[in-house]
Amino acid sequence: MSNTLKADLWLLLVTLLAAISWMFSKEAISMMPPFLFTSLRFLMAGLVLTLFGWQQVKLLGLSQYFQAIQVGSVFTAGMCFWIMGVNSGVSLSIGGFLTSLAVVMVPAFSKLFFNEPLAKSTWLAMPVATMGLAVLSLKTGLKMDAGQLYFIYSAFFFAFFFILNTRAANQREAQLTRRASKRVPPLPLTAISLLTVGMLAGFLSFILEPWAPLFNDFSNDLIVWLSASALIGTALRFFIQTYAQSLSASSHGVVIMVLEPVWTALLAAVWFAEQLSGSDLLACSLIFLSLLINRWSSISSLLKVRVS
Numbered sequence: 001m002s003n004t005l006k007a008d009l010w011l012l013l014v015t016l017l018a019a020i021s022w023m024f025s026k027e028a029i030s031m032m033p034p035f036l037f038t039s040l041r042f043l044m045a046g047l048v049l050t051l052f053g054w055q056q057v058k059l060l061g062l063s064q065y066f067q068a069i070q071v072g073s074v075f076t077a078g079m080c081f082w083i084m085g086v087n088s089g090v091s092l093s094i095g096g097f098l099t100s101l102a103v104v105m106v107p108a109f110s111k112l113f114f115n116e117p118l119a120k121s122t123w124l125a126m127p128v129a130t131m132g133l134a135v136l137s138l139k140t141g142l143k144m145d146a147g148q149l150y151f152i153y154s155a156f157f158f159a160f161f162f163i164l165n166t167r168a169a170n171q172r173e174a175q176l177t178r179r180a181s182k183r184v185p186p187l188p189l190t191a192i193s194l195l196t197v198g199m200l201a202g203f204l205s206f207i208l209e210p211w212a213p214l215f216n217d218f219s220n221d222l223i224v225w226l227s228a229s230a231l232i233g234t235a236l237r238f239f240i241q242t243y244a245q246s247l248s249a250s251s252h253g254v255v256i257m258v259l260e261p262v263w264t265a266l267l268a269a270v271w272f273a274e275q276l277s278g279s280d281l282l283a284c285s286l287i288f289l290s291l292l293i294n295r296w297s298s299i300s301s302l303l304k305v306r307v308s
Contacts, residue, residue, distance in 0.1 A: 072196025088147025
């Protein structure tokens with residue numbers, strides 16, 4: 001089995017774990033402050049992965065630690081905006097599609113920050129995505145809800161995180177650039193970046209959120225949702241994602257990631273009985289169409305390979 005096919009299969013699992021993580025997070029933040037939840041979730045996940053990968057972690061060089069912390073810092077911004085969106089009360093279905101705009105942003109950011117070629121499909125996808133956002137905003141008089149804006153902000157940082165994570169972990173790029181010693185193995189990269197998120201989110205929580213009420217009402221349900229989110233939705237998910245990104249180019253990875261909002265919408269409908277209005281459904285359909293347009297060349301290539 002080729003590395004590209006392995007990456008596709010692993011990333012398919014990642015999209016499902018990511019969608020499930022939305023449900024875990026929604027349940028948990030109904031019982032505790034959102035930034036504190038984010039901090040505990042990522043600290044727990046990072047510590048678990050650090051224990052499993054300690055032999056690799058202690059062998060990293062200074063530049064490798066810096067890369068991992070850089071990835072984690074960008075990821076922190078994305079996660080903080082994301083959890084604010086989840087906490088805002090916006091439908092998880094809509095939030096999932098808005099966050100998935102990161103897929104459209106990945107090639108644009110690659111061009112802007114790393115001078116990588118920008119495909120024509122991206123220019124076609126952007127107006128379609130903009131139309132989707134416009135439809136979402138019509139209900140509030142051409143002004144988007146704060147919660148929807150949080151998800152869009154998170155998409156910006158998630159796109160940048162995806163690029164940096166791939167560049168730090170990708171084995172093929174390491175071979176091409178002859179800088180293999182500076183690439184970070186998937187396990188320690190994931191562990192350090194998750195710990196970075198946990199510490200930075202914890203600092204924000206310490207400044208902005210009250211902790212006392214939580215310790216007076218720390219229920220068994222909260223422990224279950226927090227543990228599930230940390231171990232399944234974070235440690236397992238992001239280790240698999242980083243490993244998959246180390247196997248193939250980022251352009252293949254984002255193709256598979258377009259499935260996350262679909263899983264999220266389906267699970268939200270079952271889990272929380274969420275329903276989309278006609279305009280919401282149209283907006284999400286336009287956003288999903290923009291994702292397909294953006295990566296159509298890669299999708300068609302993958303389909304040809306699978307058929308042959």
